Amino acid sequence: xxxxEIRGLTKTYQVGFWRKRPKCALRPLHLNVEEGEIFxxxxxxxxxxxxxxxxxxxxxxxxxxxxxxxxxxxNDPLMKAQIGFLPEQPYFYxxxxxxxLLEYYAQLSGIAxxxxxxxxxxxxxxxxxxxxxxxxxxKFSKGxxxxxxxxxxxxxxxxxxxxxxPMSGLDPIGRREVRDLMEELKQAGKTVFFxxxxxxxxxxxxxxxxxxxxxxxxGVGAVADLTSSVESKVEVVWLGNSVAASLKTLAPQxxxxxxxxxxxxxxxxxxxxxxALRRERLHIVSVTPLRTSLEEYYVQKLKPSEAAAGVRS
Amino acid sequence: xxxxxxxxASNTFREAVRDRVLxxxxxxxxxxxxxxxxxxxxxxxxERLVVINLGLTAVSLFGVVIAIFIGIGLVSKEIEKRxxxxxxxxxxxxxxxxxxxxxxxxxxxxxxxxxMAIGVFLALLYVSHRVQAADGWVLVALYxxxxxxxxxxxxxxxxxSFSSPLLSAVFAFSLFVIGSFAEDLRGFAAMAQGVxxxxxxxxxxxxxxxxxLNVIGSVAHGQGVAGALIFSETAxxxxxxxxxxCGAVLIFERRNLK
Numbered sequence: 001x002x003x004x005e006i007r008g009l010t011k012t013y014q015v016g017f018w019r020k021r022p023k024c025a026l027r028p029l030h031l032n033v034e035e036g037e038i039f040x041x042x043x044x045x046x047x048x049x050x051x052x053x054x055x056x057x058x059x060x061x062x063x064x065x066x067x068x069x070x071x072x073x074x075n076d077p078l079m080k081a082q083i084g085f086l087p088e089q090p091y092f093y094x095x096x097x098x099x100x101l102l103e104y105y106a107q108l109s110g111i112a113x114x115x116x117x118x119x120x121x122x123x124x125x126x127x128x129x130x131x132x133x134x135x136x137x138x139k140f141s142k143g144x145x146x147x148x149x150x151x152x153x154x155x156x157x158x159x160x161x162x163x164x165x166p167m168s169g170l171d172p173i174g175r176r177e178v179r180d181l182m183e184e185l186k187q188a189g190k191t192v193f194f195x196x197x198x199x200x201x202x203x204x205x206x207x208x209x210x211x212x213x214x215x216x217x218x219g220v221g222a223v224a225d226l227t228s229s230v231e232s233k234v235e236v237v238w239l240g241n242s243v244a245a246s247l248k249t250l251a252p253q254x255x256x257x258x259x260x261x262x263x264x265x266x267x268x269x270x271x272x273x274x275x276a277l278r279r280e281r282l283h284i285v286s287v288t289p290l291r292t293s294l295e296e297y298y299v300q301k302l303k304p305s306e307a308a309a310g311v312r313s
Numbered sequence: 314x315x316x317x318x319x320x321x322a323s324n325t326f327r328e329a330v331r332d333r334v335l336x337x338x339x340x341x342x343x344x345x346x347x348x349x350x351x352x353x354x355x356x357x358x359x360e361r362l363v364v365i366n367l368g369l370t371a372v373s374l375f376g377v378v379i380a381i382f383i384g385i386g387l388v389s390k391e392i393e394k395r396x397x398x399x400x401x402x403x404x405x406x407x408x409x410x411x412x413x414x415x416x417x418x419x420x421x422x423x424x425x426x427x428x429m430a431i432g433v434f435l436a437l438l439y440v441s442h443r444v445q446a447a448d449g450w451v452l453v454a455l456y457x458x459x460x461x462x463x464x465x466x467x468x469x470x471x472x473x474s475f476s477s478p479l480l481s482a483v484f485a486f487s488l489f490v491i492g493s494f495a496e497d498l499r500g501f502a503a504m505a506q507g508v509x510x511x512x513x514x515x516x517x518x519x520x521x522x523x524x525x526l527n528v529i530g531s532v533a534h535g536q537g538v539a540g541a542l543i544f545s546e547t548a549x550x551x552x553x554x555x556x557x558x559c560g561a562v563l564i565f566e567r568r569n570l571k
Binding site: 013054057058059060061077078080081083084085087090091092093095096104105107108109110149152156162 | 316317320321324327328331332394395396397398399400401402403404405406567569570571
């Protein structure tokens, strides 16, 4: 079953005070997310990821297009009882304790009175805050708030989860725990749709990813399929402390470190470079195929200067 | 009523209490104690009149300030701090959120007024040393003050649904001041001619009529309030607050929460 079905979703804001002018935040987006998969929504800052999530949550209204979640319209309360949402850099009612906040959300989600307290304790334990339930949220660190945000998203055991930058503000251990949690959710048959610009997280977790840039979908598919479309490269290392001119034409990007030279070349140039090294009677130390990462595909889909600003791996 | 509205209302009440809004009761208690002692010493024969006038006016002003300054932030603060995102992504409709917020603040004001009313009656008891039958009309005046609060809260929420907190405060306070002179405005409209007549009449009936909800003067002089007036003012306040609330819902339903 299709968990999320997006058909030409478009959002244009009117900006400016006196003279309003249109600013397109999302160009017609067509996307399907199947039930049970972890789907990564990637893109640099300002690409349109949060706008898409806000549209799906019914927080902003589309200029054109439509979307269905779990087969229902976006603002269907029955559908909303089956989804969980973690906003980017979440902020909560800081006069409440973590337990009070989660009990409030449990009430709004329609969790039965007798189930509320045990469920709240369970999710607080699940996000690593078993002893922080009685502390007011104004005393929480950014990372702890992120954990509370995840707790409120999974509180009512939803079928589909939307996470906007779930690793934001978390330390390496916290990031690992969230990754484990997302894996567990998938094992439990849940669908996870999360936005991120941390490509290593997406690569490690996602069944499929979509790349969005300047409000436009640039690519979508399984990580392996996407990376296979990128030209493979090999790393060739040989002994030497300088690079002959004949070699520079075959391997323009050489790095000399001590008495070794390292070059990364397209797989197609590998044989020619090895032959050239043999002709020069240089000792080849290694020839290693390089695994094509999602980052390379991502960079290819974005202009280099823009990608550099948005990528953290 | 939706099962979610009481939860939103009780959370709004809890927010007001935790933000120490009810601390205004301390200031009110100090005011009433000071006024009672002072009035007892300087007024001869009109202690009750002064205490009722001062007490009820203070109840009204304290409540109006709370209604405006909390009411204007009820929606805008939630949008600005993005606390609304995790509420509206649940099975909560936007109108339920607005109505819940309104009821929460109205509840806060009723509780606040209840404690202030106790203060007024204690001050009355202090200056007149006995309970009188006419004191019952003070309760009616307090009821009318609560009706004013309902209208102001709904108006603050209405302005909060589309403008900034500062502008909302200016609009709500301006309407409170103009509404307090609504009877004068209606008198002016009756005397005006031509376009001015239609303009003044429209404005007079558009602004909330707080002057007819103010019976402090007559109650202080021991005069009663007619049952028909209580009924008509109740109906007026409910209809006016409901219309302002509907306006807030209509605007908020269409608003993009950027």
